[in-house]
Amino acid sequence: MPILIQELNYTYQLNSPFERVALRDVNLEIPSGALVAFVGHTGSGKSTLVQHINGLLKPTAGKVQVDDIIIEPKRKQDLKALRKRVGLVFQYPEYQLFEETVLKDVMFGPMNFGHEPAEAERLAKDALRTVGLDEVFWSRSPFDLSGGQMRRVAIAGVLASQPDVLIVDEPTAGLDPQGRKQMLRLFAELHAQAGMTLLLITHDMDQVLEYTNRVVVMEDGQVAYDGEPMGLFRQETLLRQFHLDLPHVLAFAWQMADQLKLTRPALQTEAELIEWILHVRGETR
Template identity: 80%
Template sequence: MPILIQDLNFSYQLHTPFERVALRDVNLEIPSGALVAFVGHTGSGKSTLVQHMNGLLKPTSGKIQVDDIIIEPKKKQDLKPLRKRVGLVFQYPEYQLFEETVLKDVMFGPRNFGHSEEEAKALAEEALRTVELDERFWSRSPFDLSGGQMRRVAIAGVLASRPDVLIVDEPTAGLDPDGRQKMLRLFARLHAESGMTLLLITHDMDQVLEYTERVVVMADGRVAFDGTPLELFAQETLVEQFRLDLPHVLSLTWALADRLGRERPLLRTEAEAADWIIALKEGRP
């Protein structure tokens, strides 16, 4: 489901002494099935931007078009169909859990969108299998689960409505390294198998490099960069300007390449970095 953003501006607390401009002249086109990372420091506008994509916020000026749904300032419309098609998983989504059992919590979304009890149950069970939460947990309270399991329940609650677009805000925040990798592999699999549009907000440049196809850098409410991760990280001045961390794979291999007088390799994964280092050791080009 394509997303088109044209001349988007947004201010919080408009026409008050506390007015703050959050987005300035944002123009973006996101094709159906894309996997895009949004990065930038706190206050850059990335979370504000994605909240416009499912109608949680409405533009001060400009417009957003999600497939055939157009959102404009002061336009009165029912945004429920949009929110069914564009799922938003907030940072620490487990804080949104509230039902007495895991299954009932995941059923809430489909019921809210008009599905029968039987349909909602089937959709919830399918979503829980998708996030690989074992059936023995479904009848338990979500608050009896581990942090990683609770996050899977919250994500299943969004997936149960079968969105065409999934937006996830810092999905690995607070998880241990193993939990982070499992969560990222889950999203990569969802994108690959379903073809849904996946938008990832993150501060982790390793995630951006390994898992995404395109990165949008937000700075001062504007789109400051839009391209591939390797295009971004290959430009040292941009990385410094936006105060981004260099992914560990590139930091290690580029330091080694510079020391040996070699061309810096454009690698994305730890496995590629390991192969490159072994090739160096063996004297292969």
């Protein structure tokens, strides 16, 4: 399901003393099945942007198109149909759990989108298996789970509606390193196996480097960079300007390359870093 964003502008509390411009002339084209990372410091407009893609916010000016659904300032649209196809997982989604049991909570989405209870239950169970939450927890209250488990339940709640586009807004914030890795692997699998379009908002440049081929940098409500992560990481002035870190793998490899007067390698993973070091060691012996 392709996404097209044209000249999108958004102002919070328009025509009030608290007016705040959050997006300025944003243009983006995201093909079906893409995996795109969104980065940029707090307040740059990332969350505001993605909330337009599932119709939570309506443009002040410009246009958002998801497949054949067009969202424009004055147009009336079936937002329920849009939200069924575009799942949005907020920051700290566990704060939105509310049902008595985990299973009921995850069934809420499919029920709301018109599935019969039996079918909603089947979809919910599938989603709970996908996020790797053990069956013993399904009949418990979501509030008796750990933080990481609650987050899994919340994500299952979005997956149960089988969206074509999944948007995750800082999904690993507050998780421990192990939880962060598992969560990212889950999203990468959903993207690779189910062909889901995945939009990932993150502050973690290691995730950007390892999982994506396209990164959009937001800065003051505008798209400041849109392209390959390696192209961004190679431009030190841009990184400094946007307050972005180098991924650990590149920081290490490039420092080593500079010391040995070698070309800075393009690497994506720790495994590739090790391979490169072994290669360099062989060359310089």
